[in-house]
Amino acid sequence: MAVLVFIEIAEGEIKKSSLEAVSYAKSVADAMGTSVTALALGTISNSELENAAKHGATKVLHAADAVYNNQVINAYTTALVEAAKAEGSTVIVLEKSSIVDAIAPRIAARLNASLASNVTELPNLSNGFEVECSIFTGKAFAVNKLTAPIKVLAIKKNAHAAIDHGTAATITAFNPSLSAADSAVKHISTEKATGDILLTEADIVVSGGRGLKASENWHLIENLAKTLGAATGCSKPVSDMHWRPHHEHVGQTGIKVSPSLYIAVGISGAIQHIAGISSSKVIVAINSDPEAPIFKAADYGIVGDAFQILPKLTAAFEAAK
């Protein structure tokens, strides 16, 4: 009956988003009068797993096989389905990511479960099982009733705070039986920008638009981001012109972010860009055009020349540290 939560590992560490997911699962489990079991796949230390447990899990299943060190869609699906069956779970919580996007629908289909994507709040259990989902890329929400006995919830970043409950958990080795189908997709290689803070995980994002005028000027964005410990993003025209790589494109057809603080510099605020940032807690806009639509979406604004403001702003953040 335990609520099952998926713990995602990146380079031997638990992703911050997974700690949110564990705490979310804990809140759901409390409301249902049950406990939380977490599932971790791949190489990770027990002390890292204990950290995850602290956020609300009383049992951690760990499948340590190195096969899970790559994002193997089929094998991950099988492992989660087997864990759900072993625990008799009727609620499975995962936090949205590249691998979760790929496995959540397969898990739901294999378990004949209801799937809710982009869940923004805890479920309402007073009238069945209702969840609020972000739709139209953040422009609206849908409240959906999940009608199947098993529910799979793919939650959005910031749907729940990561809370240290100080819970201790038993860590149990878990060996899902994988079939030939689970290795049908062969991993050849991975290409990853190293050292960068991931856009989807970042608590602060600094993005630049066409207002920066050329890729050579990006050090202004990068310096501010570095001072804040932020990830860098960009608007669609900027990635279309190859000033910045595609994986930095924030917007409706790019990465959707939900950081605590989003700083948009030289971005006019096309509706598609706003859609990708609308679930940010606080938005700051810096633009030379006082009529730019970005100011309608922003909480704080500065009208002026980004080339003059950015160095000063970076210095001011540095001074306030």
Place this chain on the structure above:
Amino acid sequence: MKILVCITHVPDTTTRITFTDNNTKFNGAGVQFIIGPYDDYALARAVELKETSGGTVTVINIGGPDTEPTIRKALAIGADDAIRINAEPTDGWFVAQQIAEIAKQNNYDLILMGRESIDYNGGQVHGMVAEILGMPSVSPVMQLEINGTTAKVAREIEGGKEYLELSLPFVAGCQEPIAEWKIPNMRGIMSARTKPLQVMEPFTHEQMTSLVNYELPAAKSGCKMIAADSPELLVSALKTEAKVI
């Protein structure tokens, strides 16, 4: 090679979203509908694959008669024929079952669609179709090369991509830069009028979720302006007022 491309009929990305009927229906009045942008990439890649190695491209859409102009556009872009399942796409499971049934009847080598629709953003259908058919699925796919019965795929992961290899058939959820969007030319538009568009009734009505209602986000209370020559005021506001740093 037989390729099935699943397309959604969605509001243009610039649409202001509103609802009617006590917030239970999307207000389509005056809205320009398009092929889902991610589906459009999938379609463009399918047409390219057909052009280089032969075969056919079939498009499928689950929707009412109002989606036919969108389907005709896909035919004008280069698909050979189309199937419309005559039903409102009520949830991901409902849609996936229709597509899987058509796939079972026709043995496609490749099933392509966007990584997600831009209305519900569920990104559910590719994985569900693959699961029903017992096939591998890959999403989001940024590059797709086919050589005989083997595919090489680049899949986006956080901060980069991974390269994968797998055998046909499989299901892929696509995104840029898998191909450039194709704009239909006059010849395509003329020929699309006579290409076959088969309308079928849904095979099942089973769904796993039901809509309670829609909501719009609360309006922002307004933007606080700060003078360009005193950025330190922004820093203190973010620290003491918004409490985000």
